[in-house]
Amino acid sequence: MKLYNTPTKKIEEFIPIDDGKVGLYACGFTVYDFTHLGHLRKYTMDDVLIRTLKHEGYDVNFIQNITDVGHLASDEDTGEDKLEKGAKKYGKSVWDVAKEFEDYFFRSMDLMGNLRPDKSTRATEHIEEQLNLVKTLKEKGYTYVIDGDGVYFDTSKFPEYGKMAGLDLKRQQEGARVEKVVGKRNSSDFALWKFEREGENRAMIWESPWSKRSFPGWHVECSAMSMKYLGEQFDIHTGGIDHIPVHHTNEIAQSEAATGKSPFVKYWVHHNFLKVDGTKMSKSLGNFYTIDDVMERGFSPRALRLLFMTAHYQSEMNFTWENLVGMQKSYERLLKIVVDLKKNVLESEKTDEKLVADFDGNLATKFKDKFFTALSENLNTAQALAVLWEVMKSDELSNSEKLSLLLAFDEVFQLDLKQAEQVLEKIKFNKLGDTTGNFSGEMNDLPEEIQQILLDRETARKNNDWGQSDALRDLLLKKGYKVLDSSEGQKLEKLHF
Ligand code: AMP
Ligand code: ZN
Numbered sequence: 001m002k003l004y005n006t007p008t009k010k011i012e013e014f015i016p017i018d019d020g021k022v023g024l025y026a027c028g029f030t031v032y033d034f035t036h037l038g039h040l041r042k043y044t045m046d047d048v049l050i051r052t053l054k055h056e057g058y059d060v061n062f063i064q065n066i067t068d069v070g071h072l073a074s075d076e077d078t079g080e081d082k083l084e085k086g087a088k089k090y091g092k093s094v095w096d097v098a099k100e101f102e103d104y105f106f107r108s109m110d111l112m113g114n115l116r117p118d119k120s121t122r123a124t125e126h127i128e129e130q131l132n133l134v135k136t137l138k139e140k141g142y143t144y145v146i147d148g149d150g151v152y153f154d155t156s157k158f159p160e161y162g163k164m165a166g167l168d169l170k171r172q173q174e175g176a177r178v179e180k181v182v183g184k185r186n187s188s189d190f191a192l193w194k195f196e197r198e199g200e201n202r203a204m205i206w207e208s209p210w211s212k213r214s215f216p217g218w219h220v221e222c223s224a225m226s227m228k229y230l231g232e233q234f235d236i237h238t239g240g241i242d243h244i245p246v247h248h249t250n251e252i253a254q255s256e257a258a259t260g261k262s263p264f265v266k267y268w269v270h271h272n273f274l275k276v277d278g279t280k281m282s283k284s285l286g287n288f289y290t291i292d293d294v295m296e297r298g299f300s301p302r303a304l305r306l307l308f309m310t311a312h313y314q315s316e317m318n319f320t321w322e323n324l325v326g327m328q329k330s331y332e333r334l335l336k337i338v339v340d341l342k343k344n345v346l347e348s349e350k351t352d353e354k355l356v357a358d359f360d361g362n363l364a365t366k367f368k369d370k371f372f373t374a375l376s377e378n379l380n381t382a383q384a385l386a387v388l389w390e391v392m393k394s395d396e397l398s399n400s401e402k403l404s405l406l407l408a409f410d411e412v413f414q415l416d417l418k419q420a421e422q423v424l425e426k427i428k429f430n431k432l433g434d435t436t437g438n439f440s441g442e443m444n445d446l447p448e449e450i451q452q453i454l455l456d457r458e459t460a461r462k463n464n465d466w467g468q469s470d471a472l473r474d475l476l477l478k479k480g481y482k483v484l485d486s487s488e489g490q491k492l493e494k495l496h497f
Contacts, residue, residue, distance in 0.1 A: 032086030
């Protein structure tokens with residue numbers, strides 16, 4: 001297995017610390033708002049990595065955290081805690097918001113076919129571990145306190161600071177970046193522990209040696225929890241590329257300073273962004289789509305998974321509905337082929353079990369090697385996908401070879417091919433079941449937003465405002481609904497692709 005390692009900027013052969021075992025920590029989700037397609041891409045590519053490692057015979061210990069406290073709105077240790085922000089936005093308690101979006105996260109992961117972590121760790125359930133890490137750093141002389149603000153890590157005491165990201169430490173320490181926190185010795189210094197500000201009245205609060213009302217900084221949770229479950233040094237740590245200059249840079253500094261061991265992590269894997277209209281899809285910008293948006297428009301989550309496979313995890317990917325339309329078609333074609341192959345092979349009196357095991361053709365072996373080699377070469381999913389299409393169309397492979405190959409590929413791709421019949425049935429059912437007919441009869445079944453557009457369009461039409469009526473028709477089309485005007489009023493048809 002080869003992986004691009006951010007600190008060395010090279011594709012390296014993966015050699016685990018302990019033979020045959022992999023300790024993998026994935027930076028988890030901040031549970032203050034909906035999981036969107038950007039997150040789905042990141043965690044789906046983590047899943048491809050984990051499944052590829054498992055395919056190669058490794059025993060993977062997969063730890064993923066849940067950030068439910070301390071992630072501030074700004075990377076500069078200022079701004080509101082995102083959880084408190086989410087609580088205000090949704091008019092709920094921070095604890096309810098955390099629980100609901102954690103559930104939503106896992107539901108989204110399940111729909112995408114992503115493995116659950118061996119251990120999912122909530123920051124709020126590891127306060128003691130985080131406090132202990134900060135105490136160790138204090139004892140070793142790496143910390144200082146800013147009154148009324150928090151305990152900070154002094155980056156000038158850690159000469160290796162910023163090495164992975166190639167940061168110009170000297171410039172940072174001289175305060176080249178805009179200084180946002182008054183009292184920081186170096187602008188790259190970061191908060192390990194924060195104190196409640198006057199009048200803040202936080203819901204999530206803990207006592208620490210420095211303050212009765214305080215809470216952990218964001219970076220400290222990932223060091224404390226990864227080391228607790230994987231040891232002071234472990235194999236793989238993943239996250240989005242946005243984590244390179246701050247979050248992961250700080251994790252390395254505080255972990256290595258506390259343990260005196262380097263490297264904290266052997267391989268750093270960073271995922272590039274999913275964008276929408278050229279901008280990063282993000283919770284804070286509000287330009288995001290969820291898995292429910294995908295399903296409401298009649299797409300299968302696994303067609304989205306297939307779409308993610310078309311791009312390398314280190315490349316930016318621009319999300320468009322048009323691309324998903326194409327992928328849904330390809331996905332349905334693939335499912336139909338699998339159903340036909342199954343029928344065909346079953347007619348030749350073979351059992352389901354045998355199908356997966358039966359595998360001896362020379363050409364078939366070549367295809368299998370090509371697929372898994374592509375994945376083991378720094379997760380070249382696009383190339384692996386090209387092999388899948390090749391197999392699907394091949395005239396040279398026997399039906400049983402084709403089927404065996406497609407099912408073998410599904411070990412990593414997770415396109416639900418084993419259940420192809422049921423998946424196709426479900427897609428067919430959705431297509432029939434969703435046609436809404438005359439909207440006046442079934443208005444309540446429609447999403448509120450669509451109902452409102454229909455009402456606005458009705459008003460526009462009554463006022464002979466045809467420009468507005470057409471604009472709203474186009475808007476509905478964009479949202480996946482085709483409107484037809486009849487003598488009985490507007491009729492709506494949900495589009496399927
Ligand atoms: P957060 O919940 O913001 O902490 O993000 C969880 C993970 O998703 C992090 O590793 C982020 O880097 C990653 N992420 C957030 N937005 C995107 C996006 N648009 N594309 C890919 N990854 C993302
Ligand atoms: Zn993290």
